[in-house]
Amino acid sequence: MVKAKTKAKKRGAAKIFFGVIAALGVMLGVMIQLTLAANEQRQRWQAGERLARAMTATAVETLEARHLLEEETVRAAQFALTGQPEERAALRELEEPELLLLVNPWNTLPEDYDPELQQVGREFGTDYFMDVRCADKLEQMIADCREGGGHPWICSAFRTQQNQQALFDNKVLRVILEGNEPSEAPAIAAQAVAVPGTSEHQLGLAADIIDEIYPILDEGQEETKTQAWLMENCWQYGFILRYPNGTTDITGIIYEPWHYRYVGERYAKEITDLGVTLEEYLQMRRGR
Numbered sequence: 688m689v690k691a692k693t694k695a696k697k698r699g700a701a702k703i704f705f706g707v708i709a710a711l712g713v714m715l716g717v718m719i720q721l722t723l724a725a726n727e728q729r730q731r732w733q734a735g736e737r738l739a740r741a742m743t744a745t746a747v748e749t750l751e752a753r754h755l756l757e758e759e760t761v762r763a764a765q766f767a768l769t770g771q772p773e774e775r776a777a778l779r780e781l782e783e784p785e786l787l788l789l790v791n792p793w794n795t796l797p798e799d800y801d802p803e804l805q806q807v808g809r810e811f812g813t814d815y816f817m818d819v820r821c822a823d824k825l826e827q828m829i830a831d832c833r834e835g836g837g838h839p840w841i842c843s844a845f846r847t848q849q850n851q852q853a854l855f856d857n858k859v860l861r862v863i864l865e866g867n868e869p870s871e872a873p874a875i876a877a878q879a880v881a882v883p884g885t886s887e888h889q890l891g892l893a894a895d896i897i898d899e900i901y902p903i904l905d906e907g908q909e910e911t912k913t914q915a916w917l918m919e920n921c922w923q924y925g926f927i928l929r930y931p932n933g934t935t936d937i938t939g940i941i942y943e944p945w946h947y948r949y950v951g952e953r954y955a956k957e958i959t960d961l962g963v964t965l966e967e968y969l970q971m972r973r974g975r
């Protein structure tokens with residue numbers, strides 16, 4: 688009788704013990720769930736905030752660029768009317784060293800430089816133009832990248848001097864707003880946005896291509912499917928990634944895993960095979 692009572696007591700105690708353990712387990716589970724949900728929510732907010740910031744920056748630049756691009760539209764229309772089709776086709780086939788024309792912080796654009804342009808796309812109400820010698824190649828590359836699983840988005844192509852000036856002034860202003868000395872701002876800005884007259888975009892041979900899902904101009908671009916595809920295949924279309932990682936001392940420009948420059952298939956292949964920048968390649972050619 689006594690034994691049976693003790694047994695029942697023990698059973699009761701065990702029931703309470705396991706009951707408490709089970710309750711704790713459920714509480715822990717709920718807490719983990721809540722933490723995970725909160726984390727996910729925070730990540731969503733952060734992603735939204737990043738996107739909003741990027742869109743604001745893009746919107747400001749797009750607005751500034753829009754009216755300047757109107758004159759380019761007129762010019763492109765004039766070319767379409769007056770250009771000799773045969774001559775234009777012949778030009779496009781030529782792969783003269785002119786395609787290697789160096790424009791960087793130390794080599795300014797030739798004063799009379801006036802490329803023949805062709806529209807390559809229209810994104811969010813802005814028309815984009817490239818040199819006729821590479822416009823079709825760029826469009827083909829974009830189409831094939833999309834086919835290959837990427838989400839390419841041209842966010843900058845040919846720029847006029849005024850257009851480049853507007854972008855540069857905007858960058859200087861932002862550098863000052865970040866708390867830098869106004870006297871130092873132009874030099875800091877110049878590392879990210881080329882000083883007018885020294886931008887490859889003024890050649891009409893360069894385009895900034897970013898990922899639609901990650902529309903931010905920072906090093907995170909290199910992680911996207913779009914850049915992985917472009918970096919691997921761009922040479923086949925005559926383009927090179929112009930400012931690779933770790934080459935700022937040579938190019939004068941920060942690492943830009945979105946800026947592609949057309950140099951023609953032959954040179955693009957050689958430059959890619961050698962794994963050098965355009966500056967180094969030109970140096971090698973001169974040494975030949």
Ligand SMILES: [Zn+2]
Nearest residue numbers: 893894895946
């Ligand atoms: Zn660029």
